[in-house]
Amino acid sequence: MIEVSESAVVDAPLAAVWAFMDDPHNQPEISPSITDVRDVEQDATGKSLSYTYRMAGVPIDGSMSTSTYDPEERVVFDLEGPLSGTITWTFEALDDGRTRVTYGAAYDLPSKVLESVVRRFAERYNERELRTTLENLQTQFASD
Template structure:
């Protein structure tokens, strides 16, 4: 299981940051490797959607289903497909406005691939999370 997590302070209220992240289509704006969000469905328990994530030039298709939906606090998605695992977004008030924590836990497609690619994937995804959070900060702070 590969686990990565990053956090960032955003100078905007929790409600504004949460609302931005609650729209799955915004992922293609802030996540450099998310190339497509589609088939978004929503009900009282959260959302489900299909996505394409590109890692090292390889498109990986999957589906996210909301497991936990706590408005302005936390969203947890179960991820299935080429990557299986969990995506977690946490939001908390801070002196700056909002602290956002973005975490991912997932299995790589095969044990052989994991042995060869794991160190690369860890570094890649740490950079990916940091870039996504920086892009979120820029989008929300300049829109407000």
């Protein structure tokens, strides 16, 4: 299993950051490897959607649904498809009006052989991906 996590402080209040992140259609704006979000459905318990993610230039289609949906606190998405695992977003209001956002990913690569060959590459790739996504989220609110 590949596990990576990154945190960043966003210069915006929790409610604004949550509102932006709670709309899955905003993910392609901040996540460099998410190229498409579609079939979004929502009810009181969370969301489900389909997505296309490009890893090392290879498109991977999958779906995800929330297993934990605590507005303005925490969201956990379960991934289904070639990548299986979880995506976790946590949100913390800071005393100065800013928001700490933590983005975690834990998933299995499609095959054990592939995992043994590319594990370290995938870890570095995803560390960069999480860091860039959080930087893009910060930039999203820096211009406001």
